[in-house]
Amino acid sequence: MKLKVALIGIGGMGKNHFNIYKGFEDIDFVAACDIRQSRLDLASAECPHMHFYTNYAEMLEREQPDIVDICTPTYLHAEHAIAAMQAGAHVICEKPMALSSQETSMVIAQAQKTGKTFMAAHVVRFMQAYAYLAEAIKTKKHGKLLKLSLRRISATPTWSWENWFLDKQKSGHVLLDLMIHDIDFMQSVLGEPEEIVGAHYELQNHTNFASAIYLYDHCSVSIESGWFKSNPKFTADYFAFFEEGYISLNDGNVVECGEPVVLAEKDAIQSMGINISHADGYASECRYFIDCIKAGKSPDFITPESSAASVALVEKTIEKLAKL
Ligand SMILES: NC(=O)c1ccc[n+]([C@@H]2O[C@H](COP(=O)([O-])OP(=O)(O)OC[C@H]3O[C@@H](n4cnc5c(N)ncnc54)[C@H](O)[C@@H]3O)[C@@H](O)[C@H]2O)c1
Structure with a gap:
């Protein structure tokens, strides 16, 4: 069974991650979410078979993804990472991990509580x-x-x-x-x-x-x-x-x-x-995270x-x- 991957945020960096997942054949890139319909229209024109949402909670509930990639603005990282882990997904999140040390502690606590894997994408x-x-x-x-x-x-x-x-x-x-x-x-x-x-x-x-x-x-x-x-x-x-x-x-x-x-x-x-098949840093970080999850390994x-x-x-x- 292929891992189901979903993305939250299809802005500048999110579109970059979107393009990367589109090219990975060993995953099921099922869904993406953005509060801006214009960003969803752009993405759905390229991948009409995917499901698109303006509400991330609805996406998490309906799609039950194995992995959620977070590319929303920094002040939303902790909220989105915690919600994704509560919904049962492993999380890769754009840098910085969160807005403050108070928030990074909350994310770590949630990963420990749910047993889900979290990695910040330090490209x-x-x-x-x-x-x-x-x-x-x-x-x-x-x-x-x-x-x-x-x-x-x-x-x-x-x-x-x-x-x-x-x-x-x-x-x-x-x-x-x-x-x-x-x-x-x-x-x-x-x-x-x-x-x-x-x-x-x-x-x-x-x-x-x-x-x-x-x-x-x-x-x-x-x-x-x-x-x-x-x-x-x-x-x-x-x-x-x-x-x-x-x-x-x-x-x-x-x-x-x-x-x-x-x-x-x-x-x-x-x-x-670990096996990295792309030279580009952005593709490498996504590849690395997926390979770790596939192997049941923590991204050390x-x-x-x-x-x-x-x-x-x-x-x-x-x-x-x-x-x-
Ligand atoms: N690694 C890098 O080199 C690099 C470069 C640029 C940005 N970043 C990081 O990526 C993150 C995103 O930055 P960006 O440049 O893509 O910003 P952006 O403003 O271009 O994109 C953010 C997107 O999130 C969407 N969004 C906002 N609230 C949302 C919500 N509640 N649910 C769903 N979507 C929502 C917006 O509509 C927008 O499309 C930031 O944390 C930034 O620091 C990293």
């Missing part, structure tokens, strides 16, 4: 360029990591449903929405830092930029993340400086000690220890506790940064 951990770096840090192939710089720059997101990204109470703004990608990557590889210093610039025009330094025992990590009203091209890059070498990501290209690195599918597969590559730790680290960062 950066699945991206080959980052998986390659994580492996190099872990194996110390160039000696110990001394300094890591992570940078992520975006235009101010004004394209979302009802502009929810610009409402801090709904998205957590740039730190919880954008910077969490790199905070989560750092936390998953290096654990909790000992100290945090830096600054957060929040302008009235929705330019919102944070620059933080995380001090560890043997290394330091700087993370810079920003939404800019001036509309820059999306950029995500890194520079890792080791005792005996370096690895950098720039414009999508990984360079290791002066040599270009050709990332093969197997690089990502090896570092995740991303645990709910480590996703909750990333939300907590965002909260700590907000507390520590000077407000400019």
Whole structure:
């Protein structure tokens, strides 16, 4: 029997996940839900055999899915994840896991109570360029990591449903929405830092930029993340400086000690220890979750506790940064 998969939220990221599940032949992608009829019309034109809903509770009750993928705005993640697990489904949920540590605890408690599996989709951990770096840090192939710089720059997101990204109470703004990608990557590889210093610039025009330094025992990590009203091209890059070498990501290209690195599918597969059949991070995270559920295995590559730790680290960062 194929696993029945349903999706809640068919906005920007939800449509991406929709396209991915459409292409998976070993699942039954049965249903999708959005409160906007226009998004349902778009999806049903592509997959008329699926069932579409404007009410997620009705979808959960009627379809009884094995897996629910949540791509709704961040402030709805906890509500939707808890409802899906109560309805008997395993849950994969877009990052961040939830809006606050209070909510991440509620999600973890519900997973424990129902025995259902929950995974937050931290796509950066699945991206080959980052998986390659994580492996190099872990194996110390160039000696110990001394300094890591992570940078992520975006235009101010004004394209979302009802502009929810610009409402801090709904998205957590740039730190919880954008910077969490790199905070989560750092936390998953290096654990909790000992100290945090830096600054957060929040302008009235929705330019919102944070620059933080995380001090560890043997290394330091700087993370810079920003939404800019001036509309820059999306950029995500890194520079890792080791005792005996370096690895950098720039414009999508990984360079290791002066040599270009050709990332093969197997690089990502090896570092995740489970069958990953797509090179793309978004497809990989969905594939990984489905394979874990099929195998009756907990997704140990991303645990709910480590996703909750990333939300907590965002909260700590907000507390520590000077407000400019
Ligand atoms: N991993 C990544 O790289 C990445 C990138 C972008 C967004 N995200 C995350 O994905 C999530 C969604 O972001 P987005 O950019 O797709 O936002 P979006 O505004 O484009 O889409 C959200 C969708 O949810 C729908 N929705 C709202 N309330 C609903 C409800 N009660 N039931 C059903 N549908 C409902 C809206 O109609 C909309 O279509 C956010 O948590 C965001 O942080 C992740």
